[in-house]
Amino acid sequence: MTLNKTCIICSNIANSREHIFPAVFGGRVVNKSIYCSAHNGAFSRHVDSLDKELDILNSAIGVIPDRKNSIKETRLKDSASEEYVYTKDYVKLAAPSALDIAPKTGVEQMQLRFADHMQAQKWMDEQKKRGYEFQNTSYGKVTKTMFVEPMKKKMDLGNDKFMLGVLYIALTFLAHHYPHIARAKELQSVKDILNNDEDTKDIVFWENSDKLDFFGKNRFEFGHIVVIGKIKNTNKIGAIVSFFGKISFAVNLVELNSEILNEFQTIVSFINPLEKDVKKSIVTQKLDLQINLSNKEESKKYLNSLRSGEISNPIEKILSLATTKVLNQDMENIYNKLQKSIEISSPTSYALVVEILSEYEQRILNLITYTIDDFCEFSIDLDENFKIALKQLIKEDENGNKGLNELSFHFLELVKQNIAYEVHKSMVIGSLTTEFLVQLFAKEKGVYVVMNSVFMLMEGKINFDFKS
Numbered sequence: 506m507t508l509n510k511t512c513i514i515c516s517n518i519a520n521s522r523e524h525i526f527p528a529v530f531g532g533r534v535v536n537k538s539i540y541c542s543a544h545n546g547a548f549s550r551h552v553d554s555l556d557k558e559l560d561i562l563n564s565a566i567g568v569i570p571d572r573k574n575s576i577k578e579t580r581l582k583d584s585a586s587e588e589y590v591y592t593k594d595y596v597k598l599a600a601p602s603a604l605d606i607a608p609k610t611g612v613e614q615m616q617l618r619f620a621d622h623m624q625a626q627k628w629m630d631e632q633k634k635r636g637y638e639f640q641n642t643s644y645g646k647v648t649k650t651m652f653v654e655p656m657k658k659k660m661d662l663g664n665d666k667f668m669l670g671v672l673y674i675a676l677t678f679l680a681h682h683y684p685h686i687a688r689a690k691e692l693q694s695v696k697d698i699l700n701n702d703e704d705t706k707d708i709v710f711w712e713n714s715d716k717l718d719f720f721g722k723n724r725f726e727f728g729h730i731v732v733i734g735k736i737k738n739t740n741k742i743g744a745i746v747s748f749f750g751k752i753s754f755a756v757n758l759v760e761l762n763s764e765i766l767n768e769f770q771t772i773v774s775f776i777n778p779l780e781k782d783v784k785k786s787i788v789t790q791k792l793d794l795q796i797n798l799s800n801k802e803e804s805k806k807y808l809n810s811l812r813s814g815e816i817s818n819p820i821e822k823i824l825s826l827a828t829t830k831v832l833n834q835d836m837e838n839i840y841n842k843l844q845k846s847i848e849i850s851s852p853t854s855y856a857l858v859v860e861i862l863s864e865y866e867q868r869i870l871n872l873i874t875y876t877i878d879d880f881c882e883f884s885i886d887l888d889e890n891f892k893i894a895l896k897q898l899i900k901e902d903e904n905g906n907k908g909l910n911e912l913s914f915h916f917l918e919l920v921k922q923n924i925a926y927e928v929h930k931s932m933v934i935g936s937l938t939t940e941f942l943v944q945l946f947a948k949e950k951g952v953y954v955v956m957n958s959v960f961m962l963m964e965g966k967i968n969f970d971f972k973s
Contacts, residue, residue: 514539521545525681527552528571533776533786551673554666565827581656604753648910668705675744675756710804712755723750724775734771734796751819756799836942859925876955
């Protein structure tokens with residue numbers, strides 16, 4: 506047995522086909538010479554700690570984990586703390602929890618809510634496997650619910666377990682590129698930390714992602730970056746682990762003797778979480794340079810700047826890029842449907858535009874919501890009664906049509922028709938583009954349509970009653 510075929514933790518046979526970057530984050534490259542099966546399985550807890558905090562980003566971007574066929578859903582809660590599952594392609598009601606009842610009579614009646622019939626059937630099949638039986642099951646009315654308030658997701662980046670996950674990635678990359686160094690006795694303390702879930706506060710810190718510019722432009726739009734190298738002006742090896750190229754951490758791995766360091770080069774890896782082809786999923790380069798890591802004090806200063814808003818929030822950056830990408834895809838889809846389905850000279854062409862736009866009502870409601878919220882927040886000396894009236898245009902009602910109160914539902918219809926009018930008009934004059942649709946659904950043009958619809962109400966052109 507050669508040394509490099511043994512587990513770097515326990516020296517048993519290494520045969521686990523370890524993902525050098527976690528599969529749940531889109532990592533595709535594997536190495537079967539790093540961990541034994543036992544440590545591969547045990548260290549999955551460190552990946553789980555990372556996924557728990559960052560899963561919403563995977564879902565928003567559309568990452569399909571390696572060896573899976575679909576985007577992994579993340580769970581969100583609405584303003585009433587009801588749970589939903591989310592990916593970039595949909596938001597839908599989460600299935601109820603597994604049954605845990607022991608009825609005294611042997612029979613229990615219940616009403617449960619599901620996103621669709623398929624989800625309900627899957628849930629019942631799972632409960633039947635656990636020994637439950639269902640009789641006289643029936644489906645109620647299928648309803649569509651719109652979301653006025655934003656969903657909530659609690660995140661705790663940088664907690665103790667999260668930092669262990671960062672350390673795990675750094676050690677795994679070191680073992681992938683420098684297997685003999687990963688087995689050096691000097692690394693035993695790092696391995697003990699991972700094995701025993703010990704404190705990482707002296708070796709893993711928050712890092713300013715601007716330092717990554719030193720290694721060149723990120724090769725991929727949402728690319729993860731891992732840098733392994735000699736720390737500047739020391740005999741230490743360290744790493745930078747950056748999720749999506751924007752949420753970054755410094756790792757102080759080990760101090761080595763100069764003889765080993767003479768053969769050590771900095772290795773920079775760019776990982777594309779959206780690429781399914783293993784060979785195309787990672788770009789690696791060797792550089793003759795040293796890495797400059799933040800120390801504990803510099804890390805605290807950076808983190809305080811994030812918390813105060815002095816530095817823009819990397820989570821918001823990633824989500825903004827992801828939602829913009831989905832927006833552009835939706836607008837491309839609308840454009841193609843309009844061009845393919847509508848003969849502009851037909852007397853029913855406007856009605857067909859309305860029908861196509863009805864598939865994107867949630868986007869229209871989002872436009873209404875942020876337009877009214879911003880108008881109320883930033884308009885100086887706006888009459889309070891008028892603010893109250895405007896807020897009635899974005900009110901939920903779980904018993905109302907599409908989950909909206911009567912006024913909000915009718916105002917949504919009005920805005921949709923006004924947007925359809927703008928789309929139809931642009932088609933008539935031959936100026937419809939995807940960029941025009943983006944402006945209409947999410948930018949200045951859309952804001953104008955929403956406020957113009959408000960003024961139509963004020964002028965009495967549409968008769969709605971402003972009541973709470």
